[in-house]
């Protein structure tokens with residue numbers, strides 16, 4: 001469905017109010033000099049709409065690539081992006097589920113905005129091929145969301161391969177494609193880590209290791225002093241327990257199963273909508289480089305910006 005800019009502006013503003021999406025950039029614990037946003041400067045054209053709180057307009061006609069998105073958080077992030085006028089290539093190893101979601105989203109948002117592709121992030125070739133196919137359909141990618149993940153202490157190598165190496169390789173494909181100094185248009189890379197990437201969790205130690213690794217990768221790229229000239233930004237989302245299938249754990253998938261269940265109950269479980277809200281705040285921010293957003297059930301969405309490096313002035 002095609003809306004005129006003014007109708008779209010009205011719909012998205014109203015929707016933002018319903019979801020309680022803040023229109024001001026939140027305060028950070030620590031401020032660093034931001035690099036220019038790849039989303040700006042705004043050119044007024046038929047595709048890019050300005051309105052008072054233009055934060056919600058920035059995704060219009062942007063192209064996103066989301067991994068692990070046939071269900072759970074990835075599916076919800078994809079729908080939120082489509083809702084805001086973006087085009088989305090969402091990918092997963094679950095093909096029939098992905099195709100079903102593709103049909104639903106195509107009917108709702110238009111075939112020209114939606115593409116599902118099989119992509120196994122644990123395979124370099126699968127990632128590279130699906131990324132190439134997405135570029136063939138949409139022309140380019142503006143936003144890479146490395147979301148695919150598993151939590152299974154009995155599949156250590158798979159877990160590191162999917163959660164860490166898959167996200168690193170996805171990020172690097174996006175960097176090579178987006179960097180302005182190599183002919184790209186710039187863009188944003190969001191890695192979906194976890195609060196388990198910021199604090200030790202004794203019943204999922206290897207899951208933690210994979211997510212700590214991803215946070216380290218994020219912090220390293222976010223502190224790259226050349227990001228500004230490459231037009232790149234790196235954001236990292238760290239949800240705590242969230243109501244998706246990943247929490248349907250079998251006993252062998254974690255250590256100290258009963259402790260895990262008790263602690264999960266004590267800490268509470270996020271609604272997917274709250275995590276989507278944090279995700280949108282990050283991707284709609286004028287500059288998310290270095291941001292880490294944590295989302296827990298009992299607290300507000302928390303921001304920190306800590307990508308300044310001891311090396312960046314050397």
Ligand SMILES: NC(=O)C1=CN([C@@H]2O[C@H](COP(=O)(O)OP(=O)(O)OC[C@H]3O[C@@H](n4cnc5c(N)ncnc54)[C@H](O)[C@@H]3O)[C@@H](O)[C@H]2O)C=CC1
Pocket residue numbers: 067068069070071072073074091092093094119120121122147148149150151162192193194195238239240241242243244245246247
């Ligand atoms: N739900 C939670 O409590 C939290 C989840 N996360 C992270 O959020 C991300 C999304 O997880 P959820 O939506 O919660 O779980 P989910 O299990 O519902 O979704 C994960 C998706 O990843 C896909 N996937 C698994 N292996 C894959 C592979 N090799 N290649 C491509 N796709 C693959 C699955 O098919 C599934 O669709 C994960 O990275 C997870 O670690 C982070 C913090 C908390």
Ligand SMILES: CCCCCC(=O)/C=C/[C@H]1C=CC(=O)[C@@H]1CCCCCCC(=O)O
Pocket residue numbers: 151193194195196199201204207239240241246247248249254260261264267296
């Ligand atoms: C009902 C069983 C619950 C099992 C939880 C589990 O085994 C694994 C959960 C991980 C899945 C994705 C995550 O990121 C979860 C770990 C989150 C740890 C949260 C740490 C708590 C904190 O924020 O301090």
